[in-house]
Amino acid sequence: MTDCLFCKIVSGDVPAKIVRESAGTVAFRDINPQAPTHVLVIPREHHPTAGELAASDADLLAEVVREAHQVAADEGIAETGYRIVFNTGAQAGQTVFHVHAHVLGGRGLNWPPG
Numbered sequence: 001m002t003d004c005l006f007c008k009i010v011s012g013d014v015p016a017k018i019v020r021e022s023a024g025t026v027a028f029r030d031i032n033p034q035a036p037t038h039v040l041v042i043p044r045e046h047h048p049t050a051g052e053l054a055a056s057d058a059d060l061l062a063e064v065v066r067e068a069h070q071v072a073a074d075e076g077i078a079e080t081g082y083r084i085v086f087n088t089g090a091q092a093g094q095t096v097f098h099v100h101a102h103v104l105g106g107r108g109l110n111w112p113p114g
């Protein structure tokens, strides 16, 4: 998708602080971090939401989640605790419609979220 911000990060047309890459995914630091660790994991292919990716390529969704856990391990928060969030739809706060897993941690996280 030529007008998709995260496709442009995958292609290198928009810079990002990339922390991990796998065959199907790229992980990079959120530009507006909400916690000491705030990394986004995205599939290289464009899929709008987690639900649509689950329906079309469940293995790729599993790769996104595996990589999200690996980010947490790399950041040293796999043991203390972290959160993986897929905001889905406008009311849930999704602003970029290229599916992304937020990996958040490094501080106490409230539940339920606001």
Ligand code: AMP
Binding pocket: 005, 014, 016, 028, 029, 030, 031, 032, 033, 040, 087, 093, 094, 095, 096, 097
């Ligand atoms: P969401 O609101 O769930 O769609 O999440 C989109 C996230 O992308 C937000 O947390 C933004 O801060 C983040 N974001 C937007 N533009 C960029 C960018 N150029 N590089 C890294 N993160 C970004």
Ligand code: ZN
Binding pocket: 001, 004, 005, 006, 007, 008, 045, 046, 047, 097, 098
């Ligand atoms: Zn995209």
